[in-house]
Amino acid sequence: MPASKSTRMESTTNTRSQILDIAQDLIQRNGVNAMSYADISKAVGIRKASIHYYFPSKEDLVIDLLDRYNEQFYCLLDEIMASPESPKVKLNNYFGLFEETLSSGEQDKACLCGILTAELKTLSTPIVERVTKFYRHNEEYLEQILQSGLETGDFAFAGNPQTMARLIFSLMEGDLLIARADGGVARIQSTIQQMMALIKS
Amino acid sequence: MPASKSTRMESTTNTRSQILDIAQDLIQRNGVNAMSYADISKAVGIRKASIHYYFPSKEDLVIDLLDRYNEQFYCLLDEIMASPESPKVKLNNYFGLFEETLSSGEQDKACLCGILTAELKTLSTPIVERVTKFYRHNEEYLEQILQSGLETGDFAFAGNPQTMARLIFSLMEGDLLIARADGGVARIQSTIQQMMALIKS
DNA sequence: TTTAGTCTATCTACTAGTAGGTAATTAAGA
């Protein structure tokens, strides 16, 4: 691999990430099984065979997409965790990630992993592993926020932070999916507010 | 429609409902877009073209399936509502419907409408209407249970019963989807328990 | 410095298989 990138390499990177962008958009809207190379081809403006040049199989594409998506999401999570804000604000910022997903674009995008969850039984092991890793990561971070919130007195609730973290994650994934179909951004906002009210001390 | 059913009619009815059974099973496992007439054909043991005799198009099939599913679900909901039990027990029985879905069969089935929610942007208006009707119905019933629970003192929570009903419904749909992939029946059980703890007085 | 070879990114043209759907036909019961 060369030390310095040529202009050629840059255009490659652009096409590659453009394909990933479009694929992610299509999956978040319609699901993996309703997304085809032909769709991507049309949207990117290259021929179908050229997509196979970058991603030999559809599975390769989805794996690379999930790796990119997870990395990006974990970065946002780390930013929230590293901030000097109170647990209450941190949790609100976490909720914001989900609200932003629905607010973006045509307001019809769900969480990438949320959509894949519904189609999980049609997906290969490497993909399933990455989706479940996403759950675990989210739930661990949430648990940390909840734990420190209990300590600072920001939060007060029955049960343990782990179970509560799982509940909150399930809630956000479910509400994002449903709000997209019925209620929109207003619904997810009021759900977030309600959830905060339930655990605030 | 004849008043008395012939043996032929019975076999018709059987095949028809068998097709619906298999289709429902396949959708709850894999989603609509991963379910084909060929799959149903194999499972039922009739030719692909014979399915078109009962359901001219795939859309017809899904519509009829949703009408049957919703009717059945609303019956179960009515049973719960009509029972002389306390609001707390009623809510627990409502939660039981979701737990049973995951517990049944190979423990890999999600809520039919939950799965369709993820694929909603690929579905026609008549189908979308039926799915959103399912949400509304559930949320209305939940709201009633919560309202009467507040009155009896079974429940105590901040916010209004409507927002709480939506939150609980989103939670159950989300948790059913995720538990199927990670945590199984144990996860949904602990989520239910935790939710009960959050609103119990 | 020219030239020959190599690499990248793309194309056209194709494959085998599957999708939903249709037309014509047949077996059997009322």
Added chain:
DNA sequence: TCTTAATTACCTACTAGTAGATAGACTAAA
């Protein structure tokens, strides 16, 4: 004999994926 329920045989459109060609940029040797 009419109706019902099923069949066979087919169609068109689309699926993921492959083969081979090519234009242009890079590289190394004559």
